[in-house]
Amino acid sequence: MAERTIVLKGGRVIDPSQGIDQVVDLLLVDGAVAELGTDIQAGGDAEVRDVSGLVVAPGLIDLHVHLRQPGGEHKETITSGAWSAVVGGFTAVCAMPNTEPPIDDPAAVGYVAAQGRRAGAARVYPVGAVSVGQKGERLALVGEMVDAGAVAISDDGRPVSDSGLMRLALQYTDTFGIPVASHCEDLSLSRNGSMHEGIVATRLGITGIPSAAEEAMLARDLLLAQLTGGRLHVQHVSTRYGAELIRNAKARGVQVTAEATPHHFTLTHEAVIGYRTDAKVNPPLRPADDMEAIREGLRDGTLDCIATDHAPHHYDEKEQAFEDAPFGLVGLETALGLGITELVEKGVLGLSELVERMSTAPARAFNLPGGSLRVGAPADVTAFDPAEQWTVDPERFVSKSRNTPFTGRQLKGRARLTVVGGRVVWDADQGLDHARQQARKNA
């Protein structure tokens, strides 16, 4: 007998992997997509969900989150992050390794994967560190980490300054078919900086981070990807010339994928005015021209994916003078709404393209299951209402942290039903309490 049979009836199925955008029923059996068809009739024990009026998409995948466990459990846990993810419509997230201690060996990778399974919400894919201890000196145990479940390696949070090490990483990962996800930052150019270097920083008296700090390192990494033939994934691109460098590299055939965050396509450095620490993020929010370029990059596919860089911080840590507060903001529960409000509603992307950037392309970039509703694909599905209006209220977040610059913002579009492995884990009709209770377990 089927472990579980679910029919999602009457939804508008958008699956960019097959070029589908039509009202059709979706049958999920035993944790996999079984059928797409009109008027599917299931047996008596099947769970039938009326999703008419909703978009039914392959589950959203976030390639870039910080779940803070181990070491930062006061900010987030793997459990609370995985539940925050499904409330935001994500069925899978990739956890960055800059924890305390860092995820730099197979045991640590296995721990993250196991905690992720225990959470019982979104799938949690560990990302391993590039170097031992994230010290930037010698390669971590890449092969063993892959065996333990790592889907990529990354230097996020502590950029690899040594070009020789970056070269080795791009070469060595080739054996295992995983990408190197790079946080591009020349630390000698960004040192002491807290926001974008420009007129706003000058007025506020804050030390700036020039765009060149990101672009110089990005140029290096693209050249090293070209040299080695390795797979580079560029994280959180924030500048016009950064996007341009990637566009050029792709035209030359360099194996590179790239992501952009909702905050970089929505906000500019003016969001910092008033010393708003919730808008302190790295790479920093840039001027409007860069924000426009990020939108263009998402439109023409130079920037393949939308990823949140979900970076929870405790209230006390952000309740400080601007330059003393840590970088980062939470993004899992606002990403879909921002994508629809800022990109779809403003004509940057079609709805199908948005789903592609948030599901199909991320799956492809990190070779993850999902990102498709083909028969046989994992039954990871997000049903969302693209017209639902709501107001961002951090007090209602399932994440343990509240550090968002979008408080009070009116958004359109919200996840209503999130299915992971054929199991409904988030149902908006049942309210947030269940998700919040689950999120505080196993912490």
Added chain:
Amino acid sequence: MPPNTALGKDLVGLESLTADQLRAILDTAEAFKEISERQIKKVPVLRGKTIVNAFFEPSTRTRVSFEFAEKRLSADTVNIASSGSSVVKGETLVDTARNLEAMRIDMVVMRHGSSGSAQFLAERIPSNVINAGDGRHEHPTQALLDMLTIRDHVGRLEGVKVCIVGDILHSRVARSNIFGLRTLGAEVGVCGPRTLLPAAIEEMGVKVFARIEEAIEWADVLNVLRLQLERMQAGYVPSLREYNRVFGLTRERVQAAPGELLVLHPGPMNRGVEIDSDVADGPQSVILDQVTNGVAVRMAVLYLLAGGEPEKAEAAKVDGAHG
């Protein structure tokens, strides 16, 4: 708390003040100058008010200037200094704010190393907050005393060409002067090594001079900033000697000025680095007038934030009334 004073609740910076508000401060300061010339330098304007001077960075002249201003207005004052107190970085701002609030004080004068700290405090306590310098952001009373000194000597601010010379990048004095002077119609220039000019400074509406000689040719007033020794250690300038040779205010350069030139310096001076002694002590220098005006300006700010009305400043000096 006074809900609607002529300045609002706080003086965090000059960027948000209108021309009328700036003029109100300068005019009030003008009226208060005379108090410091009396035999008994005390009026009862702030009698019964308690003021905390919280200086989390070393400061002598600003703190002393505020203290004189407060005492001459009969306020009760307490000083907190970072050294030797329980104030440690990390604990400071939020808990300091709550503790001050709990002591039911009326005003806080704060100097702090972090840009934005004054606004941070102002948003969290009901007392009036006066920024005595926050990081590299603003130092509004310093700029006000600079503006009062220029107005005293030139007779006006509108159309006056003021060039700020030196380390603009790290200077809260420069930012406050740029905001305040421009609001009152002065033209503002900056001059210094490119390494010490902040990004996009032109977008603040100032002219940029690469050479001190060009700045002197243009300006009516030079406001010469102190060059901190650590700027050289951090590599912004190769040596103090070279700085003096290229950007130092020497007698030869001052004498080459086409017209009358007024020289200001917010202090403390590095004689022989950004300014030579024969200029600092010479006829163009109004550096000590600045110090005198500092007390008057701070008295004016305290009076106005306590709810005093600018037009009643003269009367207040006699009977202590402040509306």
